[in-house]
Amino acid sequence: DQQVKQNSPSLSVQEGRISILNCDYTNSMFDYFLWYKKYPAEGPTFLISISSIKDKNEDGRFTVFLNKSAKHLSLHIVPSQPGDSAVYFCAASPRGSNYKLTFGKGTLLTVNP
Amino acid sequence: NAGVTQTPKFQVLKTGQSMTLQCAQDMNHEYMSWYRQDPGMGLRLIHYSVGAGITDQGEVPNGYNVSRSTTEDFPLRLLSAAPSQTSVYFCASSYSVGAKYYEQYFGPGTRLTVT
Numbered sequence: 001d002q003q004v005k006q007n008s009p010s011l012s013v014q015e016g017r018i019s020i021l022n023c024d025y026t027n028s029m030f031d032y033f034l035w036y037k038k039y040p041a042e043g044p045t046f047l048i049s050i051s052s053i054k055d056k057n058e059d060g061r062f063t064v065f066l067n068k069s070a071k072h073l074s075l076h077i078v079p080s081q082p083g084d085s086a087v088y089f090c091a092a093s094p095r096g097s098n099y100k101l102t103f104g105k106g107t108l109l110t111v112n113p
Numbered sequence: 114n115a116g117v118t119q120t121p122k123f124q125v126l127k128t129g130q131s132m133t134l135q136c137a138q139d140m141n142h143e144y145m146s147w148y149r150q151d152p153g154m155g156l157r158l159i160h161y162s163v164g165a166g167i168t169d170q171g172e173v174p175n176g177y178n179v180s181r182s183t184t185e186d187f188p189l190r191l192l193s194a195a196p197s198q199t200s201v202y203f204c205a206s207s208y209s210v211g212a213k214y215y216e217q218y219f220g221p222g223t224r225l226t227v228t
Binding site: 004006013020024032034037042043044045046049089091096097099101102103104105106 | 203219
């Protein structure tokens with residue numbers, strides 16, 4: 001039973017446009033949500049996070065939105081750049097358990113010049 | 114800071130062999146975790162530790178042992194390797210300040226093949 005779902009295995013966008021990556025979760029105990037970026041043959045790199053007390057968090061070109069009632073979060077990248085091409089993982093953990101992440105399967109983002 | 118380091122980068126084992134994957138962090142983080150990633154899958158939690166001397170099982174612990182004798186090191190032991198343990202293994206560390214918890218930092222991974 002997948003508790004964190006990323007239903008789009010891949011996404012392709014043009015440079016300069018917006019990339020929107022989506023994630024759904026089922027476990028009501030999840031309180032902290034993160035996005036990681038991963039290049040081939042490297043470890044995941046933290047991108048941005050949001051706690052359940054917020055519905056939006058911004059960091060430069062990256063914004064994460066959380067809709068708790070729908071158990072849905074999304075990552076917006078504006079503007080998209082070719083260097084953003086990577087696999088993006090959504091992850092979640094219960095309150096006070098940032099060492100017990102549950103990951104989605106990832107979305108491969110390709111940004112075309 | 115070197116961050117989270119893992120050795121070896123690559124390893125090939127025969128079925129039934131044992132080995133230890135090493136993980137170290139120099140950030141004085143209290144929490145450490147081991148994950149595995151299989152093709153087309155997200156990362157899955159194997160074991161985790163909330164401090165020296167304290168470990169617990171994650172989602173997929175069978176076939177693996179861990180111990181944490183120091184804050185810095187968190188080795189993962191494969192007792193008797195099986196082809197199903199062919200995977201990429203990631204170690205991660207994180208910390209908290211009061212009631213605020215912070216993101217996990219990941220190592221570069223160990224690619225293990227069991228034949």
